[in-house]
Amino acid sequence: MRFLVNMPLSPALAAWLVDQGHDAVHATDLGLHLAPDSEIVARAKHEARTIITADLDYPRLLAVARSLEPSLILSATATGPKLRCETDLQVSCPA
Numbered sequence: 001m002r003f004l005v006n007m008p009l010s011p012a013l014a015a016w017l018v019d020q021g022h023d024a025v026h027a028t029d030l031g032l033h034l035a036p037d038s039e040i041v042a043r044a045k046h047e048a049r050t051i052i053t054a055d056l057d058y059p060r061l062l063a064v065a066r067s068l069e070p071s072l073i074l075s076a077t078a079t080g081p082k083l084r085c086e087t088d089l090q091v092s093c094p095a
Contacts, residue, residue: 001022001023001050002022002023002024002047002048002049002050003017003022003023003024003025003049003050003051003052003073004024004025004026004027004030004040004043004044004047004049004050004051004052004070005017005024005025005026005027005052005053006027006040006051006052006053006054006055006058007027007028007033007053007055008054008055009026009052009053009054009075010026011026011028011029013026013052014026014029023049025049027040030043037055037057037058037061038061041058041061041062041067041070044070045067045069045070048070049070050070050071050072050073051070051071051072051073052073052075053072053073053074053075054074054075054076056074058072058074059072059074
């Protein structure tokens with residue numbers, strides 16, 4: 001699977017996903033750390049990436065645009081900048 005890990009989640013999540021065999025990048029790797037949400041959505045859609053974020057604006061953005069893409073994983077278990085990727089994503093995103 002292809003993922004774009006968004007701020008404020010840790011770049012370590014993208015690295016972990018790569019270690020699990022996925023194509024994953026963090027927003028900072030793409031120079032998008034200061035980009036508006038709409039630009040991140042457009043980039044993920046263009047690259048066919050699923051956005052992983054803790055930002056509650058993303059579901060609203062997709063709903064207002066009536067967009068079915070990109071796919072979105074909204075992390076409700078983010079603790080600060082880190083996501084417990086081993087427990088939260090391993091079941092839904094096996095290697």
